Amino acid sequence: MSIFSYLLPKKEKSASVAKERLQIIVARERSTRGGPDYLPQLQEELLMVVRKYVPVDQDAVNVQVDRDSGCEILELNITLPEQE
Amino acid sequence: MTKIVVVTSGKGGVGKTTTSAALATGLAQRGHKTTVIDFDVGLRNLDLIMGCERRVVYDLVNVINGDANLKQGLIKDKRVEDLYILPASQTRDKDALTLEGVEKVLDGLKEMGMEYIICDSPAGIEKGALTAAYFADEAVVVTNPEVSSVRDSDRILGILSSKTRKAEQGEGDIPARLLLTRYSPERVESGQMLSVEDVKEILAIDLLGVIPESQAVLNASNSGSPVILDRDSDAGQAYEDAVARFLGETREHRFLTSTKKSLFGRLFGG
Numbered sequence: 001m002s003i004f005s006y007l008l009p010k011k012e013k014s015a016s017v018a019k020e021r022l023q024i025i026v027a028r029e030r031s032t033r034g035g036p037d038y039l040p041q042l043q044e045e046l047l048m049v050v051r052k053y054v055p056v057d058q059d060a061v062n063v064q065v066d067r068d069s070g071c072e073i074l075e076l077n078i079t080l081p082e083q084e
Numbered sequence: 085m086t087k088i089v090v091v092t093s094g095k096g097g098v099g100k101t102t103t104s105a106a107l108a109t110g111l112a113q114r115g116h117k118t119t120v121i122d123f124d125v126g127l128r129n130l131d132l133i134m135g136c137e138r139r140v141v142y143d144l145v146n147v148i149n150g151d152a153n154l155k156q157g158l159i160k161d162k163r164v165e166d167l168y169i170l171p172a173s174q175t176r177d178k179d180a181l182t183l184e185g186v187e188k189v190l191d192g193l194k195e196m197g198m199e200y201i202i203c204d205s206p207a208g209i210e211k212g213a214l215t216a217a218y219f220a221d222e223a224v225v226v227t228n229p230e231v232s233s234v235r236d237s238d239r240i241l242g243i244l245s246s247k248t249r250k251a252e253q254g255e256g257d258i259p260a261r262l263l264l265t266r267y268s269p270e271r272v273e274s275g276q277m278l279s280v281e282d283v284k285e286i287l288a289i290d291l292l293g294v295i296p297e298s299q300a301v302l303n304a305s306n307s308g309s310p311v312i313l314d315r316d317s318d319a320g321q322a323y324e325d326a327v328a329r330f331l332g333e334t335r336e337h338r339f340l341t342s343t344k345k346s347l348f349g350r351l352f353g354g
């Protein structure tokens with residue numbers, strides 16, 4: 001790194017932006033992994049329904065299938081925005 | 085014992101075929117009887133990279149369909165002992181590649197005493213890629229330090245952990261290792277490219293090697309000679325290290341820092 005880069009105003013490096021974005025998307029995609037093939041689609045559609053009523057972020061809806069002694073549980077987590 | 089290795093990535097154009105050719109050649113050079121199979125039905129390319137395109141008579145689908153036997157389909161490499169190539173078919177009928185058919189071919193190769201079978205996967209996460217990965221004992225995930233490639237690699241890792249024969253039989257995940265290719269230390273140092281640590285952290289798998297972005301790869305494909313045979317080149321040496329690690333040797337990772345920078349360059353950001 002050049003000595004001048006300490007003097008110049010710092011611009012965020014594109015690689016760190018890339019890393020941050022990847023960590024988020026990968027975590028999201030992993031959450032539906034291993035479950036039934038319809039999970040990602042279900043997540044998408046649930047998001048659309050929720051958005052008809054509340055403006056929420058892309059990652060506000062989380063679906064997950066848990067296996068518990070022979071029985072499967074579909075776990076839904078919907079994070080609503082903070083009230084103003 | 086035969087080990088079946090799939091070279092896969094999800095995304096296209098990241099270096100799977102380059103890697104398959106280098107890995108197979110490197111293993112054979114070390115005396116391991118190896119076959120490299122092109123699974124990219126309709127888009128045969130391994131033959132060009134291996135420099136045997138004019139010797140192709142039969143292909144994988146011909147062997148599966150019984151138009152030719154395995155010995156007729158295999159092309160013996162002219163440079164390296166113990167190295168065989170099985171080209172992909174140029175047919176557009178992707179259904180020609182059945183799991184039963186592929187299993188028969190793999191069994192035949194085992195009977196011939198192959199130690200390694202390298203499966204060069206097509207891009208995507210569809211049938212072609214699944215077929216190439218299905219019988220694998222081990223995977224090499226080829227990734228470029230770039231967002232879409234890393235994301236696709238993560239998806240492929242998810243598929244490997246559920247859709248291989250071993251996974252289906254409850255034998256668990258097959259070992260998968262990361263090969264980061266087209267790495268440019270200069271761009272990493274200037275913050276424009278994901279670093280090897282970044283990619284390792286996101287994908288959370290072991291690192292097999294880092295292959296630098298190199299003119300030698302283009303030269304190698306131009307001449308139809310796997311880049312690992314170019315012993316003086318950075319990419320050739322990096323692949324050579326990766327093969328050694330693949331076989332269990334410990335080798336320090338090289339070509340991770342830019343060499344061009346002088347003290348002057350470092351001071352003035354050259």
Ligand SMILES: Nc1ncnc2c1ncn2[C@@H]1O[C@H](COP(=O)(O)OP(=O)(O)O)[C@@H](O)[C@H]1O
Binds near residue numbers: 265299319
């Ligand atoms: N380390 C590298 N340096 C420079 N170019 C590379 C490197 N690895 C691959 N390439 C180039 O990238 C392109 C795609 O490589 P290829 O092995 O055919 O990828 P894939 O099989 O994944 O589609 C080719 O033009 C190849 O020459």
Ligand SMILES: [Mg+2]
Binds near residue numbers: 100101124205206
């Ligand atoms: Mg290819």
